Amino acid sequence: xxxxxxxxxxxxxxxxxxxxxxxxxxxxxxxxxxxxxxxxxxxxxxxxxxxxxxxxxxxxxxxxxxxxxxxxxxxxxxxxxxxxxxxxxxxxxxxxxxxxxxxxxxxxxxxxxxxxxxxxxxxxxxxxxxxxxxxxxxxxxxxxxxxxxxxxxxxxxxxxxxxxxxxxxxxxxxxxxxxxxxxxxxxxxxxxxxxxxxxxxxxxxxxxxxxxxxxxxxxxxxxxxxxxxxxxxxxxxxxxxxxxxxxxxxxxxxxxxxxxxxxxxxxxxxxxxxxxxxxxxxxxxxxxxxxxxxxxxxxxxxxxxxxxxxxxxxxxxxxxxxxxxxxxxxxxxxxxxxxxxxxxxxxxxxxxxxxxxxxxxxxxxxxxxxxxxxxxxxxxxxxxxxxxxxxxxxxxxxxxxxxxxxxxxxxxxxxxxxxxxxxxxxxxxxxxxxxxxxxxxxxxxxxxxxxxxxxxxxxxxxxxxxxxxxxxxxxxxxxxxxxxxxxxxxxxxxxxxxxxxxxxxxxxxxxxxxxxxxxxxxxxx
RNA sequence: GGUGCGUUGGCCGAGUGGCUAGGCACAGGUCUGCAAAACCUGCUACAGUGGUUCGAUUCCGCUACGCACCUCCA
Numbered sequence: 001x002x003x004x005x006x007x008x009x010x011x012x013x014x015x016x017x018x019x020x021x022x023x024x025x026x027x028x029x030x031x032x033x034x035x036x037x038x039x040x041x042x043x044x045x046x047x048x049x050x051x052x053x054x055x056x057x058x059x060x061x062x063x064x065x066x067x068x069x070x071x072x073x074x075x076x077x078x079x080x081x082x083x084x085x086x087x088x089x090x091x092x093x094x095x096x097x098x099x100x101x102x103x104x105x106x107x108x109x110x111x112x113x114x115x116x117x118x119x120x121x122x123x124x125x126x127x128x129x130x131x132x133x134x135x136x137x138x139x140x141x142x143x144x145x146x147x148x149x150x151x152x153x154x155x156x157x158x159x160x161x162x163x164x165x166x167x168x169x170x171x172x173x174x175x176x177x178x179x180x181x182x183x184x185x186x187x188x189x190x191x192x193x194x195x196x197x198x199x200x201x202x203x204x205x206x207x208x209x210x211x212x213x214x215x216x217x218x219x220x221x222x223x224x225x226x227x228x229x230x231x232x233x234x235x236x237x238x239x240x241x242x243x244x245x246x247x248x249x250x251x252x253x254x255x256x257x258x259x260x261x262x263x264x265x266x267x268x269x270x271x272x273x274x275x276x277x278x279x280x281x282x283x284x285x286x287x288x289x290x291x292x293x294x295x296x297x298x299x300x301x302x303x304x305x306x307x308x309x310x311x312x313x314x315x316x317x318x319x320x321x322x323x324x325x326x327x328x329x330x331x332x333x334x335x336x337x338x339x340x341x342x343x344x345x346x347x348x349x350x351x352x353x354x355x356x357x358x359x360x361x362x363x364x365x366x367x368x369x370x371x372x373x374x375x376x377x378x379x380x381x382x383x384x385x386x387x388x389x390x391x392x393x394x395x396x397x398x399x400x401x402x403x404x405x406x407x408x409x410x411x412x413x414x415x416x417x418x419x420x421x422x423x424x425x426x427x428x429x430x431x432x433x434x435x436x437x438x439x440x441x442x443x444x445x446x447x448x449x450x451x452x453x454x455x456x457x458x459x460x461x462x463x464x465x466x467x468x469x470x471x472x473x474x475x476x477x478x479x480x481x482x483x484x485x486x487x488x489x490x491x492x493x494x495x496x497x498x499x500x501x502x503x504x505x506x507x508x509x510x511x512x513x514x515x516x517x518x519x520x521x522x523x524x525x
Numbered sequence: 526g527g528u529g530c531g532u533u534g535g536c537c538g539a540g541u542g543g544c545u546a547g548g549c550a551c552a553g554g555u556c557u558g559c560a561a562a563a564c565c566u567g568c569u570a571c572a573g574u575g576g577u578u579c580g581a582u583u584c585c586g587c588u589a590c591g592c593a594c595c596u597c598c599a
Contacts, residue, residue, distance in 0.1 A: 032599075045599050076597055085597075170594075176527045194595095221597090243599030248528095250598095273599070280591070284598050319548070320538060325531080325592075332537045335549035342548085345562085413539050417547035427563050431556085487558095496558060503560080514561050521562090 001060050004407045006239075007323060009169060009247065009270040014409050017269065019238050025056050025063045026237035028229045028267075030246055031123070033070040034104035035089040038111045039290035040313070040328060041243070041276050041283045047314050047457075048273040048322040048410075049241050050117040054455045055406055066232045067120035069108075071101040072127045072208050073200070073221045081188070084218070087207050097208055101127075111293040114310040116457045122232050126224035129231065130210045133219040136227050136261050137199045137212075145260040149189040151201030151215045157194045160256050169255055169270060170248035196253055198223050222253035229254075230262065240267040244274050245282075278303070278328045291328075305330040308337065311461050315340040318412040318456055339420075344460045345523075346423040347448050349430045354441040361445050395440045398422050402451050412456065422447060432517065462523060472524070479506070480513070480520045487515075 004017040019025050029049045032042055049067075056063050076082035090097040112119070126133075137153050140146040145160045146153050157166050161174045174194065190197075197220040202209035209216045229237065242251060251270065258266035275282045283290045291301045299307025308316075316336040320326040354361065398418045405414035422444055428434040436444070452458055463469075483502045490499045503513045510525040 030599075033597090039599085041599050043599085048599095074597075082597070170528085172528055172595075176595080245594070245598055248594060249596090275593075275599075277592080282593070282598085286596090286598055290598095316537090324538085327537075329537075331549080335537060337549095339548045411539080413548095414546070417539075420547055424564080431563060433564070491558080494558070500559075512561075514563095515557080515559090516562075517556090 002403060002407050004055070004059065005409050006269060006271060007409050008268075009272050012171070015269070017238075019061065020236060020268065023061060025061045025239065026233035027053065027056075027063060027065045027239045027241065028225070028233055028237065029065070029067045029120070029240070030225060030242035030250070031067040031069050031120075032104075032108055033074045033085055034101050034108060035074075035085045036104060036285070037292040037294055038108050039283065039285070039292045040296060041290060042108075043111075043115060043293060043313055044276050044317055044322070044326070045241065045243050045273045046112055046115060046117045047317045049271075050115075050457055051318070051410060051412065051455060052239075052241070052271070053118065054457055055410065058450060058455050059407075064122070064233065065120045066122045066124065066228065068224060068228055069101075069105055069123055069125045070221070070224065071098075071105075071125050073219045073224060075221065084206070084208060090207065098127075101125075107294070114293075114297065115314050116310070116459055118457070124228045124232065126219065126228075127208070129224065129228055130219065132227045132231055133223050134199070134210075134212050136223060136257070137219075139261040140198060140257060143260045145256075146198060147191070148214055149191070151217065152189055152197055153199040153214060154190050154195040155198050155253070155256060155260070156191070157196070157256070158192055160260060164256070164259055166256055167252065168265070169252050172248070196220060196222060196249065198257065222250055223257060225250070226254050226257040226261065226266070229266065230258075235262050236264055236266055236268065238267075239269045239271055241271040241273070244272045245284075247272055273322045274325050276326050276328055280327065283328065303330075306334075308333050309461050311458055312337040312340060315458060318458075319416060321409075321411060321413055323409075340458070341462075343419060343423055343452065343458070344462065346426045347452065347460065350426045350441070350444055350448060353426070353429060353436070354445050357436075357438050357441050359438055359441045359445060361442075361449060392437065392440060394421070394425065395436075395443050398425075399443055399447055402447060406451070406455065415451070415456070419447070419452060462525075476511070476522055480522065484519060 005014045006017050007013065008015045027049070029045065032038060038046075049065075053063050053065050071086055072084065074085045076085055076088065084097075086097045086100055089095075090100045093100065109119070137146070140155065141148070141153065144156075146155050157174065160166055165173075167173050199212060199214060199217055200220055201215055201217045206218070208218055210218060229240065240251070240254075247270075255265050255267070258264060275284075277283060278289050278291075281287065281289065291303060293310075293313075295301040296304065296308050296313060297310060299305075312333060316333055317326065319336060319339070351361075398421050401418040401421075402415045405411040405418065408414075425434065425436070426444065429436045479502070483499060486502070487499050490496050506513055506522070511522050512525070513520050513522045
């Protein structure tokens with residue numbers, strides 16, 4: 001199995017990935033708090049960890065991927081003083097909190113499905129693990145790192161920090177943290193401002209509440225991930241991912257809770273995906289500068305010049321490394337859209353070339369293959385039994401380059417740069433200016449099947465599917481065959497009007513015809 | 526105020542102590558009845574400033590600007 005390197009936030013360095021159990025990976029990723037539509041920012045970790053999971057699986061690991069849904073305990077403004085986000089939304093919309101949760105969970109699933117993000121193995125909800133969370137609170141109390149205050153339980157950060165280091169992940173020390181923390185106005189039940197709630201007493205008007213040894217209340221936000229991670233992945237597991245903004249305090253608190261409740265930090269590799277910015281500023285709910293995914297897909301937002309397809313978004317994200325910020329702009333999205341189309345067009349041509357050469361694709365079946373909407377005209381490209389050594393070398397170099405890049409901290413932009421080299425080679429071969437051997441074609445198919453469609457999870461959105469697609473294919477073939485005859489005549493008579501007329505008429509229907517050497521090809525918008 | 530990160534060509538974005546991705550845009554060319562596509566060529570950038578070095582965009586220092594976290598945020 002190929003070595004995979006990944007940047008571990010704990011060490012701030014790229015480390016070789018060694019799973020706890022050979023051949024198996026436990027992965028936990030912080031999912032959304034479902035009180036609103038997912039925005040472009042949510043697409044980033046969605047796609048990033050999807051690629052990680054696909055890559056691990058492709059490399060041969062069995063992966064258990066847990067991604068939670070936060071449906072209780074996440075408070076606004078101040079982690080311990082604000083109103084529950086879900087409850088607030090429910091109050092404003094006059095709905096049951098669980099109606100809000102259900103609605104936005106479904107909408108989140110739909111957005112992820114459109115982005116071709118594979119669903120997690122387990123998708124636990126905080127509200128479904130109240131019992132486990134109460135048990136964890138008891139353990140933390142027993143360890144001495146928490147105290148009860150007026151019906152709520154708080155984590156005693158100072159005491160914990162004396163024995164362990166509160167700040168191992170975010171790289172800060174408690175004194176520094178203290179400096180920037182604003183003072184509380186004596187209203188708080190907390191002993192210190194940096195203490196955080198692991199169980200919160202429910203005020204009389206609070207809707208979501210559960211009985212506990214300390215009275216009716218609800219769990220603190222940070223606790224759910226500790227508890228659900230342990231329940232489904234064990235005391236210690238391999239990878240924990242999330243957005244960079246969750247590093248502190250959320251993930252830091254998680255580590256502290258793990259140590260306090262089960263005596264281990266729990267996670268071997270912490271992975272963080274960076275933010276998407278807009279005009280250089282973080283896109284976020286609190287800043288109000290976000291564009292939701294449904295808005296992006298529909299083009300309905302005053303910052304959008306057009307609609308952007310889910311795959312355009314996915315490709316846009318893939319073109320940047322996950323640890324860097326990525327700036328949104330219409331120009332950048334449009335560039336992504338065009339680049340993606342070029343790759344997809346090359347994929348179709350590659351499969352046609354390979355098919356003509358009798359290449360059997362071994363790895364078909366991953367998912368998301370473009371329907372082979374084939375063009376009129378056969379690719380009768382002559383296939384040499386063995387091509388020049390130089391070409392073989394380049395194809396091989398692309399293959400190696402792609403794997404090297406992906407295994408080097410998931411460097412998707414570099415991998416894509418190699419893919420574009422492949423695109424160029426395919427196009428050249430299509431123009432008959434280059435002869436690819438059967439082996440070369442097989443290798444290229446493997447790259448597209450396994451990597452472009454498999455690991456990167458791209459798919460051809462233009463490819464039509466189903467029975468109507470078959471009908472269209474057949475009709476188009478008839479139309480273009482007829483036009484080809486007209487065209488042959490036109491070559492003699494120099495009267496191209498009929499020929500162009502057909503093409504214009506098709507264009508009006510959204511079908512673009514391109515006259516190539518081997519005949520005409522078409523694409524539908 | 527504390528902590529950390531960044532500043533790359535028209536735009537987006539990689540990367541490296543010397544050979545200096547890729548996409549998009551732009552210009553020229555080839556092909557083509559035209560169109561489109563494709564291919565070829567061109568565009569050589571690393572904020573400023575000192576230092577280390579035979580050599581720095583890449584290492585170190587300083588300056589400027591920007592960003593993130595320290596409240597909820599993917």
